[in-house]
Structure formats: structure tokens, C-alpha cells
Amino acid sequence: xxxxxxxxxxxxxxxxxxxxxxxxxxxxxxxxxxxxxxxxxxxxxxxxxxxxxxxxxxxxxxxxxxxxxxxxxxxxxxxxxxxxxxxxxxxxxxxxxxxxxxxxxxxxxxxxxxxxxxxxxxxxxxxxxxxxxxxxxxxxxxxxxxxxxxxxxxxxxxxxxxxxxxxxxxxxxxxxxxxxxxxxxxxxxxxxxxxxxxxxx
Amino acid sequence: xxxxxxxxxxxxxxxxxxxxxxxxxxxxxxxxxxxxxxxxxxxxxxxxxxxxxxxxxxxxxxxxxxxxxxxxxxxxxxxxxxxxxxxxxxxxxxxxxxxxxxxxxxxxxxxxxxxxxxxxxxxxxxxxxxxxxxxxxxxxxxxxxxxxxxxxxxxxxxxxxxxxxxxxxxxxxxxxxxxxxxxxxxxxxxxxxxxxxxxxx
Amino acid sequence: xxxxxxxxxxxxxxxxxxxxxxxxxxxxxxxxxxxxxxxxxxxxxxxxxxxxxxxxxxxxxxxxxxxxxxxxxxxxxxxxxxxxxxxxxxxxxxxxxxxxxxxxxxxxxxxxxxxxxxxxxxxxxxxxxxxxxxxxxxxxxxxxxxxxxxxxxxxxxxxxxxxxxxxxxxxxxxxxxxxxxxxxxxxxxxxxxxxxxxxxx
Amino acid sequence: xxxxxxxxxxxxxxxxxxxxxxxxxxxxxxxxxxxxxxxxxxxxxxxxxxxxxxxxxxxxxxxxxxxxxxxxxxxxxxxxxxxxxxxxxxxxxxxxxxxxxxxxxxxxxxxxxxxxxxxxxxxxxxxxxxxxxxxxxxxxxxxxxxxxxxxxxxxxxxxxxxxxxxxxxxxxxxxxxxxxxxxxxxxxxxxxxxxxxxxxx
DNA sequence: TATGAATGAGGGTTCATTCAT
DNA sequence: CATGAATGAACCCTCATTCAT
Numbered sequence: 001x002x003x004x005x006x007x008x009x010x011x012x013x014x015x016x017x018x019x020x021x022x023x024x025x026x027x028x029x030x031x032x033x034x035x036x037x038x039x040x041x042x043x044x045x046x047x048x049x050x051x052x053x054x055x056x057x058x059x060x061x062x063x064x065x066x067x068x069x070x071x072x073x074x075x076x077x078x079x080x081x082x083x084x085x086x087x088x089x090x091x092x093x094x095x096x097x098x099x100x101x102x103x104x105x106x107x108x109x110x111x112x113x114x115x116x117x118x119x120x121x122x123x124x125x126x127x128x129x130x131x132x133x134x135x136x137x138x139x140x141x142x143x144x145x146x147x148x149x150x151x152x153x154x155x156x157x158x159x160x161x162x163x164x165x166x167x168x169x170x171x172x173x174x175x176x177x178x179x180x181x182x183x184x185x186x187x188x189x190x191x192x193x194x195x196x197x198x199x200x201x
Numbered sequence: 202x203x204x205x206x207x208x209x210x211x212x213x214x215x216x217x218x219x220x221x222x223x224x225x226x227x228x229x230x231x232x233x234x235x236x237x238x239x240x241x242x243x244x245x246x247x248x249x250x251x252x253x254x255x256x257x258x259x260x261x262x263x264x265x266x267x268x269x270x271x272x273x274x275x276x277x278x279x280x281x282x283x284x285x286x287x288x289x290x291x292x293x294x295x296x297x298x299x300x301x302x303x304x305x306x307x308x309x310x311x312x313x314x315x316x317x318x319x320x321x322x323x324x325x326x327x328x329x330x331x332x333x334x335x336x337x338x339x340x341x342x343x344x345x346x347x348x349x350x351x352x353x354x355x356x357x358x359x360x361x362x363x364x365x366x367x368x369x370x371x372x373x374x375x376x377x378x379x380x381x382x383x384x385x386x387x388x389x390x391x392x393x394x395x396x397x398x399x400x401x402x
Numbered sequence: 403x404x405x406x407x408x409x410x411x412x413x414x415x416x417x418x419x420x421x422x423x424x425x426x427x428x429x430x431x432x433x434x435x436x437x438x439x440x441x442x443x444x445x446x447x448x449x450x451x452x453x454x455x456x457x458x459x460x461x462x463x464x465x466x467x468x469x470x471x472x473x474x475x476x477x478x479x480x481x482x483x484x485x486x487x488x489x490x491x492x493x494x495x496x497x498x499x500x501x502x503x504x505x506x507x508x509x510x511x512x513x514x515x516x517x518x519x520x521x522x523x524x525x526x527x528x529x530x531x532x533x534x535x536x537x538x539x540x541x542x543x544x545x546x547x548x549x550x551x552x553x554x555x556x557x558x559x560x561x562x563x564x565x566x567x568x569x570x571x572x573x574x575x576x577x578x579x580x581x582x583x584x585x586x587x588x589x590x591x592x593x594x595x596x597x598x599x600x601x602x603x
Numbered sequence: 604x605x606x607x608x609x610x611x612x613x614x615x616x617x618x619x620x621x622x623x624x625x626x627x628x629x630x631x632x633x634x635x636x637x638x639x640x641x642x643x644x645x646x647x648x649x650x651x652x653x654x655x656x657x658x659x660x661x662x663x664x665x666x667x668x669x670x671x672x673x674x675x676x677x678x679x680x681x682x683x684x685x686x687x688x689x690x691x692x693x694x695x696x697x698x699x700x701x702x703x704x705x706x707x708x709x710x711x712x713x714x715x716x717x718x719x720x721x722x723x724x725x726x727x728x729x730x731x732x733x734x735x736x737x738x739x740x741x742x743x744x745x746x747x748x749x750x751x752x753x754x755x756x757x758x759x760x761x762x763x764x765x766x767x768x769x770x771x772x773x774x775x776x777x778x779x780x781x782x783x784x785x786x787x788x789x790x791x792x793x794x795x796x797x798x799x800x801x802x803x804x
Numbered sequence: 805t806a807t808g809a810a811t812g813a814g815g816g817t818t819c820a821t822t823c824a825t
Numbered sequence: 826c827a828t829g830a831a832t833g834a835a836c837c838c839t840c841a842t843t844c845a846t
Contacts, residue, residue, distance in 0.1 A: 003846090004808095004809080004846085007809090008809080011809095011810090029230075032835075032836060032837085033836080033837070033838085034835090034836075034837090042810085042811090043810065043811045043812055044811085044812065044813095044837095044838085045810075045811060045812065045813095045838085045839080045840080046809085046810060046811070046812095047838095048837095048838070048839085049809070049810075053837085053838095115369075115370065116370040116374075116376050116377065117370075117374065117376060120376075120377070151386075153377050154377060154378060154382075154386060157367070157370070157377050158363070158367065158386070158387075158390070161362075161363065161366035161367050161370070162359070162362065162363050162366070164366065165362035165363070165365065165366040166358070166359065166362050168316075169316065169317040169318075169358070169362070173317075173318065175317050175318060175321075176317065176321070176354050176355060176358050177355060181355075185352075185355060185359070185397070185398070186359075188397055189359070189390075189393065189394055189397055192390065192393040192394075192397065193390055193393075196386070196389055196390055196393065197386070205826095209826095212827095233818075233819060233820080234819075234820065234821090235818090235819070235820090243827085243828090244827060244828040244829055245820090245821090245828080245829060245830095246821085246822080246823085246827070246828055246829065247826085247827060247828070247829095248820095249820095249821075249822095250826075250827080254820080255820095406805095410805095413806095431632075434839075434840060434841080435840075435841065435842090436839090436840070436841090444806085444807090445806060445807040445808055446807080446808060446809095446841090446842090447806070447807055447808065447842085447843080447844085448805085448806060448807070448808095449841095450841095450842075450843095451805070451806080455841080456841095517772065518772040518776075518778050518779065519772075519776065519778060522778075522779070553788075555779050556779055556780060556784075556788060559769070559772070559779050560765070560769065560788070560789075560792070563764075563765065563768035563769050563772070564761070564764065564765050564768070566768065567764035567765070567767065567768040568760070568761065568764050570718075571718065571719040571720075571760070571764070575719075575720065577719050577720060577723075578719065578723070578756050578757055578760050579757060583757075587754075587757060587761070587799070587800070588761075590799055591761070591792075591795065591796055591799055594792065594795040594796075594799065595792055595795075598788070598791055598792055598795065599788070606825090607825080607829095607830080610830090611830080614830090614831090635814075635815060635816080636815080636816065636817090637814085637815075637816090645831085645832090646831065646832045646833050647816095647817090647832085647833065647834095648817085648818080648819080648831075648832060648833060648834095649830085649831060649832070649833095650817095651816095651817075651818085652830070652831075656816080656817095657816095
């Protein structure tokens with residue numbers, strides 16, 4: 001029945017939200033399943049009807065949060081009137097860095113737990129518009145701008161890893177510099193990376 | 202007494218070596234202090250005379266292992282006859298990637314636990330020659346080649362983060378490509394990064 | 403309705419068969435009702451419409467399996483042309499030992515759970531021919547051979563306990579001897595037991 | 604130190620005694636390790652310094668109790684002036700049956716958990732006098748009486764299994780008869796068994 | 805009748821830490 | 826300094842049983 005399915009979705013959400021807030025506040029290591037379920041106001045045993053263990057919840061959360069972040073960036077990009085491919089990429093990166101800077105807690109959570117496997121999976125299963133995934137969308141962006149990127153996935157991988165790892169240190173610990181300075185150095189490098197991956201014909 | 206000091210060093214080494222091998226084999230989470238001390242053939246209580254907890258040992262280990270890796274690269278570089286600054290950096294990166302590729306277990310351990318704070322600390326306290334630290338040594342390299350790098354620490358930070366995060370995914374999971382392909386794309390980008398940081402005068 | 407009754411029988415059989423196979427494979431302690439019902443492809447709640455708990459199923463099974471084993475022995479005996487009472491008893495014992503030896507799993511299950519109460523109940527409710535129970539049948543055997551046994555039940559009890567307990571150790575663990583050697587010692591003793599119980603008049 | 608060893612012995616005894624009393628009162632299945640340790644007035648974790656799990660305690664207990672019972676029988680036998688081998692065996696059996704009849708709780712515990720493996724191990728490691736085990740003692744009994752038993756272990760095995768299994772049913776449930784009647788039938792059979800095993804030369 | 809999601813008590817087990825020796 | 830027996834809080838996870846559908 002629709003009613004039962006709906007109820008199950010509600011329960012899963014309660015668990016996930018409770019877990020997120022506890023992971024953020026006390027760290028994953030110091031969050032027990034009992035804690036999660038108490039905060040979710042559900043019985044301890046119920047946890048195991050939805051997840052295998054707390055790391056299963058963590059992966060689910062990282063996927064979900066990373067996807068949301070990226071999706072928001074794309075929505076904003078569509079609202080803008082940027083036409084150049086390079087500028088679009090920088091726009092997305094800039095948007096995400098600002099978001100993470102405003103939500104350091106989310107950054108801490110994502111960057112400690114994001115791996116390329118999870119990220120790629122997120123991108124592929126993320127729906128930008130109906131039936132269109134994020135990876136396709138980026139490809140489309142390149143085509144629209146008449147850019148020919150040799151290996152879009154690889155470009156993405158590198159940019160993502162560079163952002164993820166530098167943002168972690170810079171935003172959370174202002175090490176070795178602060179965010180504006182990072183951006184100033186980072187964006188030219190990203191532009192260079194894009195050119196590096198452009199089809200040379 | 203020298204004898205007593207020596208004895209204490211031996212015990213600390215036993216603990217550290219035992220811990221490293223167990224962290225590698227079973228992960229930090231699944232290694233208990235009892236395990237470490239049994240393998241080290243010392244009493245459980247003795248652990249607390251040397252370390253606060255197992256995360257204390259982990260940090261000590263990451264620092265030590267990362268420093269060793271970098272130091273070895275520099276030793277090899279000195280043996281070579283490379284003169285250009287760019288080539289020297291690529292040589293170091295290449296050496297380290299190959300070492301990590303040959304010792305995936307070490308990579309797994311380092312890259313999961315390495316943060317810029319620990320890395321910088323390692324570099325600064327690492328002695329290349331007597332009384333000379335690694336950071337100074339790199340600065341010296343740049344000067345020798347008549348390169349003027351605006352912000353050497355920042356350049357280092359970026360390169361280190363890019364290598365660390367991409368190597369993790371590529372070497373351990375061959376994702377999204379294999380190591381030779383990563384190198385092919387990575388080195389031009391690093392060269393570009395260096396140029397990006399060159400003093401434009 | 404016949405249809406409904408039939409359906410219920412089918413469900414009960416499914417539960418019982420599933421339970422038997424799981425009890426055998428993992429032991430009773432490590433078989434949960436959830437396991438039983440998953441294998442039976444029925445809902446967990448349905449279990450309680452047929453049995454009180456898993457020990458209820460176990461007793462049902464032991465009764466059923468022990469009765470089957472004994473019944474088969476009697477069927478074979480009827481096919482044979484043995485005339486002497488002693489020989490008939492030995493035939494039955496021999497048949498059962500061989501069957502148990504060929505089906506160690508069944509032996510394990512039966513002998514760990516068989517008590518005289520359950521066994522006697524099995525024998526009494528077992529139908530050899532229509533409306534004739536096994537105990538009556540044995541009594542008849544004795545009469546046919548002009549034997550007068552003082553206390554047939556007691557004789558039976560002793561033989562059954564001796565077989566059950568020695569077979570368990572010998573067949574499953576070859577302790578303290580192997581089956582052929584056990585038989586060699588056991589059969590004369592059984593013959594003696596029979597004589598011991600013969601009416602001395 | 605002797606002090607520490609002594610203390611450990613005391614702790615083990617406390618666990619074992621607590622476990623025995625709880626196994627008897629509530630059954631093994633319904634006795635938890637927490638229960639055992641609470642009654643023993645020790646911390647739960649301490650249990651695992653002495654035993655693997657509760658079945659480990661059970662085996663230890665069965666061995667110990669069966670050995671004690673047998674040892675007592677032999678002590679009494681020595682006090683008596685019985686000379687014939689047959690009479691000696693019957694004396695031992697009779698003594699043990701009476702003891703078990705007076706201590707039904709012990710009977711319940713032993714007979715549900717005694718296997719030939721455990722029993723044989725008990726007999727072999729049990730010291731009757733200094734450095735002399737029970738198996739040797741019985742062998743000596745036979746020799747003293749100029750009896751030649753072909754296979755003493757096998758004889759023992761059969762007698763033990765027969766007593767153990769019949770006593771269980773008869774003493775605990777008076778099924779199918781009461782103890783005196785069982786004895787009346789059992790002893791001639793045991794005598795027969797002994798003769799069955801006598802060297803025929 | 806039949807279902808299976810939900811419950812929550814309760815079990816086993818681990819382990820960092822202490823402290824008497 | 827070094828030991829390792831003892832602790833007991835804390836955790837994970839299972840599972841018989843219920844009950845709304």
C-alpha cells in the first residue's frame with residue numbers, strides 16, 4: 001500500500017536526519033546506533049530494517065549531501081546567463097566553495113568521507129531535470145560551448161579531488177591560506193586544467 | 202643513563218611497529234591496545250607510559266612514514282643529475298607515486314590519515330642533511346634554478362593535495378583510470394601549476 | 403473445506419521441512435523462527451498459527467522421524483522370512499543402526515532429542531497397518547514365536563536406550579570403537595537381555 | 604606469586620559454583636553470563652578471563668561432577684570387603700544410582716550433558732590415589748580377581764551408557780518403571796555383559 | 805487466515821583504563 | 826618503571842512476539 005511505503009520513507013528519513021545531526025555533533029566514531037534511534041524516536045531494532053550499520057548510513061548521507069550541493073549549483077547556473085564553458089565550471093566551483101564555506105559542518109562531513117566512487121555514483125544517479133543525470137548535463141554544457149574535452153570524467157575527477165582536499169584544509173583550518181587567496185590561485189589552475197584536457201586538433 | 206634511554210627507545214619502537222602492522226592488517230578501528238601490546242610482547246599497562254591512546258600512535262606513525270617517503274625522494278634526486286626546477290619537482294612526484302604504487306598498504310595508511318597540518322609539520326622537522334629541513338631544501342632548489350616562486354608553501358600544498366587525493370583513488374582502486382594515464386595528465390598540470398606560481402616580473 | 407484443510411497441511415509441512423533442514427544445518431539454538439519462515443516462504447506471523455515455539459516444532463519432528471525409522475524397519479521385516487523372535491529383534495535393530503549410519507545427520511538430530519516419553523508416544527501412535535500400532539505389533543511378534551516376555555515395555559526401553567546412546571557415540575565419533583565392532587558386542591548382549599526377560603516357567 | 608594464583612583459583616571457583624547453581628535452577632539456556640557473574644559477585648568481563656562461553660563452563664562442570672561421583676564410589680568400595688569383580692562393579696553402579704537418586708538435580712545436569720568423550724576424559728584424568736587414574740584402578744580390580752576382560756573400555760562404555768540413559772528416565776520421570784524395579788532388571792544384565800566380555804580361553 | 809513492519813528487552817562481547825604487586 | 830588481572834560501561838545485534846492491515 002501507498003500508506004505503508006510512505007510510512008517507511010518517513011522512518012528512513014527520521015533515521016538519516018538523526019544520524020546526520022549526531023555525526024556532525026559528536027563524530028561518527030562517538031555516535032552509537034542507540035543514540036541515533038533515540039533521537040529518531042524509534043526502536044533500536046528498527047535501525048536494522050533500513051541500514052546495515054552506521055557506515056551504511058554515512059555513505060547514504062554523503063551521497064545525498066554531495067548530490068544536493070552539486071544540484072543546487074547547477075540550478076543557480078541555469079538561472080545565470082553565463083555562456084562560456086570555462087566560466088560555467090568556475091561558477092559551479094565557486095558556488096560550491098561558498099556554500100561549503102557557509103556550512104563548515106557539511107564540509108567537514110563531506111570531505112572526510114567523500115571518495116571518487118561515491119561521488120561518481122552520486123553524479124550519475126542525480127537527476128538534474130527529469131531523466132537527465134548530472135554527468136550528461138556537464139557533457140551537454142561542453143557541447144553547447146563547442147568545447148571538445150578529451151576525457152571529461154578525468155577532468156572532473158581532478159577538479160573534484162583538488163577542490164575537496166584543498167577546501168578541507170583552507171576552510172576549516174585556514175591552512176595554509178584563507179579562502180579568497182585559495183580561490184585566486186585555484187581558478188587559474190582549473191582553467192589551465194580544462195585547457196589541458198581540450199581536444200588539440 | 203644511556204642504557205635506560207636506549208631501552209625506552211626500543212620499547213617505543215616495538216609499540217610503534219606492532220601498531221603499524223596491525224593498523225595495516227585490520228584497520229585502526231579494529232585494532233585494540235591489547236592487540237598492539239600482545240604483538241609488541243609488552244604488558245598492556247606499559248602502553249600508557251608512551252602514548253595517550255591509539256590515535257596518538259597513528260599520528261606519530263603518519264608523520265614518520267610521510268617524512269621517510271619524502272626524504273628518500275630527495276636522496277634519490279641528489280644522486281640524479283637533473284638541473285631544471287620543473288624536472289626536479291616532477292622527479293620527486295614521480296618517485297613518490299612509484300613508491301606508493303609499490304607499497305599500496307603504506308598509501309592506504311598515509312592518504313587516509315594525512316592532513317596538511319601533519320604534512321607541513323613533517324616537512325619542517327625532517328632533516329635532509331644535518332640541520333637542514335626539507336622545506337628549506339626545496340627553497341634552495343628553486344633558487345639554484347633561478348626560479349622565483351611567489352608562494353612556495355602554497356604551491357607545495359596544492360601539489361601535495363592533488364597527488365595525495367588522486368593517488369588514493371587511482372592506485373588503490375584504478376578509478377577512474379590507471380596510474381600511467383594519471384601521470385600523463387597530472388604532470389603537465391603540475392608544470393602548469395609551477396608556472397602559475399612563478400614570479401611574473 | 404477439503405481445500406482449506408489441504409492448504410493448511412501444506413503450510414504446516416513447509417514449516418516443518420524448513421525447520422528440519424535448518425536444525426540440521428545450524429543447530430536448533432542458531433535457527434530463528436525468522437529463518438524457518440523465510441525458508442518456508444511464509445510470513446513470520448504465520449508460524450504462531452501452527453506452533454507455539456521452535457521447541458514445539460522440534461518435538462513434532464523427533465516424533466515423526468523416529469516413527470518413520472521404526473516403521474520402515476517393520477516393513478522390511480515383514481518382507482523377510484525370519485521366524486525366530488530373537489532374530490526379528492536383531493533384524494530391526496540392525497536395520498535401524500544401518501539406516502542411522504547412512505544418515506548421520508538424522509541420527510544426530512534424533513539421538514540428541516529423543517527421550518523415552520517421546521519415543522513411547524511415537525511407538526504407540528504409529529500405525530503399522532491400518533489401526534494397528536507398533537507396540538501391539540511387537541507383542542504379536544512375541545506371541546507368534548511362542549515367547550513369553552515378562553515385561554515387553556521394559557525390554558524395549560532398555561534396548562532402545564542402549565542402542566540410542568551407544569549409536570550416538572559410535573556412529574558420530576567412532577568412539578570408543580567403530581560400528582561393526584559395536585554390533586559384534588551389542589547383539590549378543592541384546593539376545594541375553596531378551597532371555598533375561600523371558601518368562602521362566 | 605602464590606597469592607595471585609590462589610586468588611585466580613578462588614575466582615574460577617566462584618564462577619563455576621555460581622554457574623552450577625544457576626544451570627540447575629533455570630537451565631543452561633536460560634542462564635546468562637551476566638547472571639553467573641552477578642551471583643559470583645564479579646564483573647561481567649572477568650568471565651572471559653576464565654572461560655570461552657557458558658558451554659565451556661558446562662563441560663568443565665560435567666567433567667568435574669562426574670569424576671567426583673565416580674571417585675566417591677571407589678572410595679566406598681575400598682572401605683568395603685567385596686572380593687569378586689562382578690560384585691565390585693555392581694557395587695559401584697549401585698552406589699552411583701543411589702547417589703543420583705538422592706541428588707536428582709545432579710542427575711539431570713550430568714545425564715543431559717554427559718558424552719562418552721567427556722566421561723572418558725574424566726576417568727583418565729581422575730586421580731584415585733596419588734598418580735593413579737581411575738581407568739588404571741578398574742583394570743587393577745579385574746586383575747586382582749583373576750578376570751580377563753577382552754575390552755575393558757568397551758565394557759565400560761556400554762555399562763555407562765546403559766546406566767546413564769536408563770537412570771535419566773527412571774529416576775527423573777519414573778518411566779517406564781521405578782528405580783528398584785530397574786535395578787532388579789539391570790544388574791543381571793550387567794553381569795551378563797561382563798561375562799560377555801570375559802576372555803574365553 | 806495471513807502478513808511483515810515494528811518493537812525493545814536482553815544477550816554476548818570488547819576494551820580502555822586502573823592499580824596492587 | 827613494568828606488569829597484567831580486574832573492571833564494568835558501552836556497544837552491537839538478535840529475535841520472539843505483537844498487531845494493524
